[in-house]
Amino acid sequence: MALLEINKLTKAFGGLTAVDGLSFEIAGGEILGLIGPNGAGKTTVFNCISGFLPPDSGDVTFEGRSMVQRQPFSICKRGLARTFQIVKPFPAISVLDNVMVGALLREPSVSIAQAEALNIIDFMGLKKMTRQEARGLPLPLRKRLELARALATKPKLLLLDEVMAGLNPTEVDELIGLIREINDQGVSIFMIEHVMRGVMALSQRVIVINYGQKIAEGLPCDVVLDNAVIEAYLGKEFISAQCT
């Protein structure tokens, strides 16, 4: 049985259908990439899965249970955590306190939660900033904080919304390493990403959507050679740069 199943998911805003009858699934332990041009409906898919938007129709099943109609917090409790494309740190409190909010989801004891949070902060390479207010962090570190917080909720599946956007190549490489490690610990990952380097390096499978519909699905290297994908999204230069 797949970990997450999306079945004919549809969501429209006014006249605009952002997600149109989309179906796919994620297996346990998998890293799945979701790519597509701006406005293709990627973030809407995330919002529907994580409970921030109710889908108009279709179903989202996580470990065999429907997640539709549930509130975001309860979906997170089931083990499905997400990050936001525009990061949402808790600005006026420290990095540690930020991460502890996530850790407290499963750990009632504040002191144990704190120890867990410190571990995660260490793992994410944020140790020096532990006591700093989140608002003072530069963007790359805020992205890591976002990831650290989500990780602290001990998810089974992590939805990452463009965590690599705006990072330089070194930072991207570091993050690739971290995400791979997270995955090695048994956390499945579903990521929206524009940074193709990251997608190519991490994803075991990629889905491409445009106008809310799936236009391709498969291994990363197959997908990027798909004509429809090149037309809609990547452009010819990309192919020569990446896959030859």
Add this chain to the structure above:
Amino acid sequence: MGMDSTLAVQLLIQGVLLGGVYGLIAIGLSLIFGVMGIINFAHGQMMVMGMYISYWIFVLLGIDPYISLVAVAAAIFILGWLIQYTVVNRILDYPEAMQVLPLVSIGLILENAALMLWGPDHRSPQTALGLDSMWVGPIMVDTSRLIAFVLAIIITFLIFIFLKKSNLGKCIRAASDNRTGAVLVGIDVDRIYNMSFAIGAATTGAAGCLLVPLLPISPHIGHDFTLTAFIVVILGGMGNLLGALVGGVILGVAE
């Protein structure tokens, strides 16, 4: 039966006429909220300032409030601009609790300034048309109320034309729709905000003039008008100008 329907018509007319003025007060509040998302808790107090200016122009120079209306609106326009420039512009990004307090404080300052300047007495000047009324059969139409209503409608209409047609008006609507977008196309948003607050203030100042012949002035009535305007704006939909006018009439009739 005849008696009852006469009474009903009478009440309806009175309500509609007064509602026009309520609407005018509320339009200022609504404009400010629509553009900046700020509730002007000093709105009624600004109106009272307008009433006092109008009153003194009448007492000292003998000029009727309907005529001094333009000057009073200009004075309150300046007052509004100053308040926006010195205080409100600095609190736009604050959380709402912090936005409420300075505006309530401005109301407190204006109210007590009026108290110190003019004392707590209730003043009710005998203006030229203050006691006139017209009779349509058994129905009485209060002249000053009718004038207030007509002028309120005219001013509202002018504001609409201004917002629709003039460059500045278009900029105000743009800034209220999307602040970032307005900045991107080169609109000086701070200036637009100053203008919006000042125009909102000026309309309430004008409404104050229209009320001078109708009710006694004292420093402490502002608070009640803030509440009235607030209710009208909620009835008509926050930030919706036409709604404010309709809301005003509804409240006028309901009272």
Add this chain to the structure above:
Amino acid sequence: MNRLHLLLVLILAVLSGLPLVLSKYTLGIFIMIFYYAYLGQSWNVLTGYTGHISLGHALYIGIGAYTSVFLAQHYGLSPWVGMFAGGILASLVALILGFLGFRFGLRGVYFVILTIAFAEITRLVVSHIEVLGSFSGIFLDFDPSFRNFQFRGNIPYYYIALTMMVLSLAAVRLIEISKLGRFMVAIREDEDAAQALGVNTFKYNMIAIAISAFMTALGGCFYANYIFYLHPDSLFGMGLSIELILRPIVGGMGTLFGPILGSFILTPLSEVSRAYFSKGGLEGMHLILYGIITILVVLFMPKGIIVYVRQWLKPLIPERKGDD
């Protein structure tokens, strides 16, 4: 125990000893300082920590005062018990308000309007209830005894108010370091992000508003048995709601000591300026001053005066451990 704790214990010891040296009148000022610090702290739980702005907190003071007095007058119940009845009733009302506000996602200005509306409606309702004294209010009987929460001198009131302030401080500190407090702050900082991390925001919002209302209502019972006179306009009015939030905002909202600091600054200030201006025929001047100070603090010290005090006290504070 570090030096900061030592300082706090020292301050508490001094405050406990003050009745030995101060006159009844000066004690009265301190009682008002403690009382407003307590109310500010109660409001702080909802607005400072959870981020939902209430401009109608007078509602809970009124409920606390009226409930305890009603139960004492009609059922002979000691206010010591009645105050908790008032607290529970206030919490219930707050939960109704909270349900409407949080379930339907009223945020910012709209939540503010809801809190004002609740207080105003209650004021009007109480003004029409005959057994609650309707428009005339209730004039309490003076029958001093511990059981009746009434005393001849100011000293018992002083210690009660001091205890309430200290307990509220302790309660908020406990909340602050607990899971509850951390979730409340997360909601204040970003409600969506908190949801995404599994925080049941509705539940924690409801808990916060219920605690805040409960604490505020206890203050109402104190007021009733200290002033002996209840009136709907003064107990449910917006004036009191604003008076109440002034101190935590000036001191620093969302901080443990902000409301107390604010009260120690503003309460004596209003005493002194009233005494000063009342003699010069400058009626209204002290309210203008009050308004100007508030605006200046909000404009130039938006985080409250506590920030500056922290700077001064820095040498006393040891290297901070994670929680703060």
Add this chain to the structure above:
Amino acid sequence: MEKKTVTRAGMNRRTFLKVSGAAGLGVASATFGVPSLLRAAPKTIKIGSIQPVTGPLAVIGQGSRLGNQLAIDYINANGGINSMGGAKLELVLGDSESKPEVGRQEADRLINEGAVVLVGPFQSGVAMAIATLAEQRQVPFVMDVAALDAITQKGYEHVFRVFITAGGLVAGALKYYKTVTEAAGVHPKRAVVTNTADPFGKGMSGGFLKMLKGSGLPVEVVERIQYPLGIQDLSAEVARIKAAKPDIIFPISRIGDSVILLRELYKQRVDLMGIFGPGSPGWYEPEFVKDMDKLAFYSMTNVPWINPESPSYQRGNAAFLKASGKNLDTNSAYAYTGALVIADALERAGSTKTKDILKSLRETNYADHPVVGGAIKFNDKGDNTGALTALVQIQPDPDLLKRVRIVLPKDFAQSENIIFPAPQLWER
């Protein structure tokens, strides 16, 4: 006859009489208390005065404070308290800001500063807070103005009231109404009662309606109209009044709404025999008389009032006029009276001990005062059994100050002629 704490500050007030003139009270306050300190007095006795000198009632409160002060200056100028070796009196000053908790706090401060008696505080709400404090601290408290019956119903030993109670006020209204209608031989049949929906308005109109019903007078209340304090528009209410076809209106109002009501009665041409106020402000203040001019004529109000002919009034008024440029009005005259009563009690007590002051206050029999009423005596509750109201009517006179005239009781009347029924508002 009273008001409560203020939130909607606006018209939540009462002013029995305020005389025009804008002299600064700063001048007056500069003279406060000076004599007693400079003249190496044998001893000073402190009296605490709590009045609402700031906030919405500032003008009244400052007048009342001045009334307290001038009475004490008068006593000091005449040798102080003889029974205590010419001890001088000193007024220590407090401000209630119209808030009960502030009034209490200020009273406590004054006691702390050595006040042996308290006087004040104009509002019943504040009076209740201070009354309890006085009982707690065991310091006598003489209320100059505050009318709510309940204040003296608790059996407090330390609380006395010079002012008339709300009950006494209503009884006066009925008595005078009966006298006026019988003298005129005209008996209105249909009446409308209007009142503001606040403690004062509701309490007064409730009491008045109840007494009117029990009086057997041939008048029926066909409509009772209540409106909120600080109302901005009464056109609907007046339309309802007109539809009720009343012969007479009994308004219980405040200062702002009386103007709106009267203008609207005029505009809507409501036929009336007259307007008879059972006891509320709004119908005799100098601004009202001036602004409303002819419309104000012939309205009558039952109200605690000054006695302009009394020597005490003339003394007090001269000093008041000199200090403030205004005339002594009801409130300041009662404040003046309150302080005189205290001085009288101290004189007879010959001591500043609470027990002695209480005893001599209970034995008070004081007639040399500036207000309409008999000699001041306190009953066992502390209420003044000599308190009386007057009926005043606005009558045409070129001099604005002479328009407000006492018409009843006969002993105090300034005009023999009561004009009732009155000409219609628009036929003047």
